[in-house]
Amino acid sequence: MTTRETIIDTADHLIRSNGFNAFSFKDISNKIGIKTASIHYHFPTKSDLGVATIKEHIERFEYLKKEFENKSPLQKLNGFLSIYSQIKSENKVCLVGSLATDLNTVEDSIKNELKNFAELVLLWVTEILTEGKKQKMFEFQTTPRTKALMIITNILAIVQLSRLTQAEDFDIVKEAIIKDLRPHI
Amino acid sequence: MTTRETIIDTADHLIRSNGFNAFSFKDISNKIGIKTASIHYHFPTKSDLGVATIKEHIERFEYLKKEFENKSPLQKLNGFLSIYSQIKSENKVCLVGSLATDLNTVEDSIKNELKNFAELVLLWVTEILTEGKKQKMFEFQTTPRTKALMIITNILAIVQLSRLTQAEDFDIVKEAIIKDLRPHI
DNA sequence: AAGATACTACCTATTAGTAGATAGGCAAAA
DNA sequence: TTTTGCCTATCTACTAATAGGTAGTATCTT
Numbered sequence: 291m292t293t294r295e296t297i298i299d300t301a302d303h304l305i306r307s308n309g310f311n312a313f314s315f316k317d318i319s320n321k322i323g324i325k326t327a328s329i330h331y332h333f334p335t336k337s338d339l340g341v342a343t344i345k346e347h348i349e350r351f352e353y354l355k356k357e358f359e360n361k362s363p364l365q366k367l368n369g370f371l372s373i374y375s376q377i378k379s380e381n382k383v384c385l386v387g388s389l390a391t392d393l394n395t396v397e398d399s400i401k402n403e404l405k406n407f408a409e410l411v412l413l414w415v416t417e418i419l420t421e422g423k424k425q426k427m428f429e430f431q432t433t434p435r436t437k438a439l440m441i442i443t444n445i446l447a448i449v450q451l452s453r454l455t456q457a458e459d460f461d462i463v464k465e466a467i468i469k470d471l472r473p474h475i
Numbered sequence: 476m477t478t479r480e481t482i483i484d485t486a487d488h489l490i491r492s493n494g495f496n497a498f499s500f501k502d503i504s505n506k507i508g509i510k511t512a513s514i515h516y517h518f519p520t521k522s523d524l525g526v527a528t529i530k531e532h533i534e535r536f537e538y539l540k541k542e543f544e545n546k547s548p549l550q551k552l553n554g555f556l557s558i559y560s561q562i563k564s565e566n567k568v569c570l571v572g573s574l575a576t577d578l579n580t581v582e583d584s585i586k587n588e589l590k591n592f593a594e595l596v597l598l599w600v601t602e603i604l605t606e607g608k609k610q611k612m613f614e615f616q617t618t619p620r621t622k623a624l625m626i627i628t629n630i631l632a633i634v635q636l637s638r639l640t641q642a643e644d645f646d647i648v649k650e651a652i653i654k655d656l657r658p659h660i
Numbered sequence: 661a662a663g664a665t666a667c668t669a670c671c672t673a674t675t676a677g678t679a680g681a682t683a684g685g686c687a688a689a690a
Numbered sequence: 691t692t693t694t695g696c697c698t699a700t701c702t703a704c705t706a707a708t709a710g711g712t713a714g715t716a717t718c719t720t
Binding site for chain 3: 512
Binding site: 314315316326327330334335336 | 708709710711712713
């Protein structure tokens with residue numbers, strides 16, 4: 291990994307563990323053994339680093355999409371949900387959830403990039419649901435987009451909420467999402 | 476309102492607009508025209524102020540519960556969901572959603588008080604759903620607690636997510652929650 | 661030699677928090 | 691009734707630590 295990639299990776303970890311406003315260049319400096327001034331060389335401002343971190347997520351998301359291109363809607367949805375299982379197991383939250391609460395305090399560049407990312411995710415889940423309904427693999431009453439919003443909000447927020455209720459609640463909700471889509475099983 | 480109450484009120488506003496780590500005693504000082512040292516008189520540490528803010532929410536929540544005591548499950552659920560409509564209209568997020576992302580950075584006192592609050596909310600929604608199912612007013616397949624988790628995560632996260640997608644998505648999800656519980660209508 | 665990368669050293673602003681002074685209100689003692 | 695003293699609430703003035711960011715210099719790689 292290049293230094294630049296290492297910085298982004300560490301920033302990503304810190305944003306999703308502590309929040310955008312609770313991490314500093316010094317934190318990264320301490321973690322990867324590089325001076326804060328050197329981080330500024332790669333990312334002039336904190337916002338630049340924030341934007342780069344979101345862009346990295348977008349790239350990884352596009353890659354995941356491609357990986358699941360020829361799989362079934364159910365496999366795709368499970369793939370999507372397992373991202374959050376990973377996040378949960380690391381005691382983090384998802385990038386959208388983390389930055390959405392800080393939205394009023396960040397620059398427009400971050401806001402706009404995050405909008406792009408959220409739109410991308412919503413679009414993919416909507417597509418999965420549309421495809422799944424057509425194949426009679428999924429059952430639901432609302433529009434695919436609305437159902438996608440329901441599922442995304444479920445999984446995004448249970449990552450956060452299960453920190454406060456019980457860790458097991460994450461899997462309970464994850465399974466309930468799938469079960470709800472496949473009542474005939 | 477006493478000074479103490481005004482401070483809590485302002486802190487609440489700032490926490491839910493900007494996040495716990497993005498507000499300072501100076502922000503409150505500027506807003507209400509009192510020196511930061513005077514805020515420390517009422518709340519020795521920032522954590523003390525955080526805890527007091529959650530306690531205030533708990534009290535208001537208990538009051539709301541009492542107000543709806545003799546109403547129908549549907550009225551109760553609508554009452555619960557309308558809290559979030561209010562939050563959304565003010566461009567804030569809910570306290571649980573805001574602090575849950577900052578959870579790794581706050582003191583245990585805040586963490587524990589927030590757990591109490593979250594447990595209280597989950598309990599009430601679970602009760603509403605149990606009652607509604609018994610009265611055949613609501614229909615759902617999972618346990619009431621699981622369904623409560625689904626609904627709370629929906630409404631909590633759509634407040635955040637609709638900042639990124641479209642503001643109308645909030646009402647779409649809110650209506651879908653009710654419709655899903657009452658498919659016979 | 662030249663560009664990329666990292667460094668030292670610094671700056672200014674802000675943070676949470678503290679010490680000590682002051683002012684007003686209230687109540688018991690003189 | 692006046693005085694004494696305490697309590698509440700606020701203030702001014704300060705601290706040490708940390709924040710994001712910059713200028714100029716050194717080092718490494720090609």
